[in-house]
Amino acid sequence: MFRRGLVVMSCVLRLGRGFWGSKPAVPPKGMACDEGWTVVREAWINDDFCDCKDGSDEAATAACAGVGGSSFLCENVGHEARRIPTSRVRDGVCDCCDGSDEEGCANECDAEAKKARERKEREARERKAGLEKRAAYVARFAAEIQDRAARRETAQREKTEAEAEIRALEPIVEHHDREEAERRDEATAAATAFYEDGLAEAFSAAQPHEIRAAAVRLAAAASDIETLLDVVTRSAGLDDKITDAIDDVEVLSLGVDAADALNEGNVEKFDELCAAIAAALSLDAVPADAAKRVATETARRASAIRHEIGGLAKRLVDLNPPDPDDDDEFATEEATKARDDLKNAEAKLETSRRALEALEDEDQDFGPDNAFGVLKDKCFKTRAAKYDYELCLFDKASQDHTSIGRFEKWADDYATMHYNHGTYCGGIGSRELTVHLQCGDDDLLLDVSEAQTCKYVATFKTPAACRP
Structure with missing residues (x-):
């Protein structure tokens, strides 16, 4: 700084915007910075001394570390160029694969490029296999949807038939009920009179x-x-x-x-x-x-x-007193058949209603093309940080025996699933789980972590998450 201070006027010019009305001229092979209001000669560029307020004169050194948003360009020829903060230049750690940020760092760009290619090829193979399985998932669930539609049609038809049968049978049964009630009343009256006469005769003797x-x-x-x-x-x-x-x-x-x-x-x-x-x-x-x-x-x-x-x-x-509750004594064969038919129709109606309700419960958003449909209620397990985790798609999730949520909704364009309303956590509220979905060639619960207290994050890899 002392050296630079003696000659600053001849080497570095910094002018206010109103000073002389124009920006200074850039010296040969020098540079301008700070929006053109500062100029630096060639010898002072990357000389390990920060001359510009924006730090752009020391892109190859750490002299301007922490100044503005200065960064260093790793050209990484043969691989991928990248920028790193100037604070990481000459810090003893090789950040650039070409070694340009540090002295003595070997050029590893060819090896890094090879690893990157292999990783991309592996991901491409996995994605291809995942897409093939996804297509199978979609086809399989499409068959389930057709089967469900057929079952819904059958249940609805049986419900309609049962309702019609009940409407036809109810007045018939009511008619038989009235006739039997009349016969019962007559028989009861006669039996009561006979019984009372028998009592009177027995007691009188x-x-x-x-x-x-x-x-x-x-x-x-x-x-x-x-x-x-x-x-x-x-x-x-x-x-x-x-x-x-x-x-x-x-x-x-x-x-x-x-x-x-x-x-x-x-x-x-x-x-x-x-x-x-x-x-x-x-x-x-x-x-x-x-x-x-x-x-x-x-x-x-x-x-x-x-x-x-x-x-x-x-x-x-x-003497056997009359029993007014003995309905079978007064029922005709026709009445018994009508009641049996009505009972069967009512049972048929109840069965069809339950079937329709169950089918309605199955109507759910299973993502694009219903690709996740075949995973409904399927459970996957993993062990992480001494806990056993279980994730049941579209149902529930648990940590050992503790609930960490039930499926509530999709998010992020079907890339995330939210599970809420798990076991209460003191001072926090109910436990909840966020599941991030990744494309893969198999269904795997990769990991689960407690990102915050009682707030869990999981990664689930599945062919269903692969986008065509």
């Missing part, structure tokens, strides 16, 4: 003590002593002194023992226990009408007594 005994036997046989106990203590109209003296626990225990004895076929013990129940309930004081209510209600559930005990109890059980 029995003495009060027989009715009370039948009530105990039927309640015990039906394992329903609770009904008998409730009638006696609540609605039989007995004096409070009688009901207060009844031991509920004792009565219920005797009832359980009596039912067990009957189930074991020990009729003698059953009779003894029934007598004990009658005594514990002061049954002799219970009006016959109250005993009738118990006998009538429990007779429906006391079928076990039919083969063990005769008398009034058996007669009441044998």
Whole structure:
């Protein structure tokens, strides 16, 4: 700097834009810089001293490193020319393959050019193979699309047919329902009248003590002593002194023992226990009408007594009260067929609807020419940084057992896939994955990294990403 300062006026001229009104003349074999307002003579170009504010006089040295956007041109004859920052000139590292940025660097451009050619040839072969596989992917999925269209047509036709069948069958079934309801009502009324007449006749021929005994036997046989106990203590109209003296626990225990004895076929013990129940309930004081209510209600559930005990109890059980819920008794063969046909049509409709819904779920954007369609739901794995990663195309992605997202959308003209809404990450939000797609001759999950906390980046190579 000291040397240059002594002679600066004779060697380097820097003039303001308003000074003398024009730019200085460039000396022979010298140069102008700083938009022409500075001129440098030949001897001071690339002399390891920065004369120009834009650093252009030291393109072959590092003297102007960090000044403006100065750069050094690596001509790299035989390979590819490139520019490097002047700060990397004479820094001891060979950046130019021709060695021009450093003293003592060998010219490696021929070797670099050979590597570049081999790499391009390899990429070209891989791209060619990838395009061939992509064409196969497109053709295969086109067949799937045709199959899906055929299945959609079939499902839609079956849905239409089922709806028509249902419209035709519903009024027929409703007509049969009305007819059966009328027959059921008539039969129930007749059976009820017959049953009530049978009850009246049975009770009219029995003495009060027989009715009370039948009530105990039927309640015990039906394992329903609770009904008998409730009638006696609540609605039989007995004096409070009688009901207060009844031991509920004792009565219920005797009832359980009596039912067990009957189930074991020990009729003698059953009779003894029934007598004990009658005594514990002061049954002799219970009006016959109250005993009738118990006998009538429990007779429906006391079928076990039919083969063990005769008398009034058996007669009441044998009466068989009408069952209004027995629809089969009133259904005709024609009505049964109509209902079966309607049920089948409804099942057919539901099946066709589910099929159409499933086909709608399959309608998705699979990229240009649907090339990615054959990869739907296919999963690929790799291990990176001690974790096992799995990527399922158009579905989900995971790191070991942790979700790092579900497929959400395409980006960058089908060059990127975004997976969002993975497992929540404290202080960050849900995990997410960005998948960069590369053309290749095979489907491979190359790598996965956590670029930011809970933000993952993956590279997936596939023939589907090859562009024609």
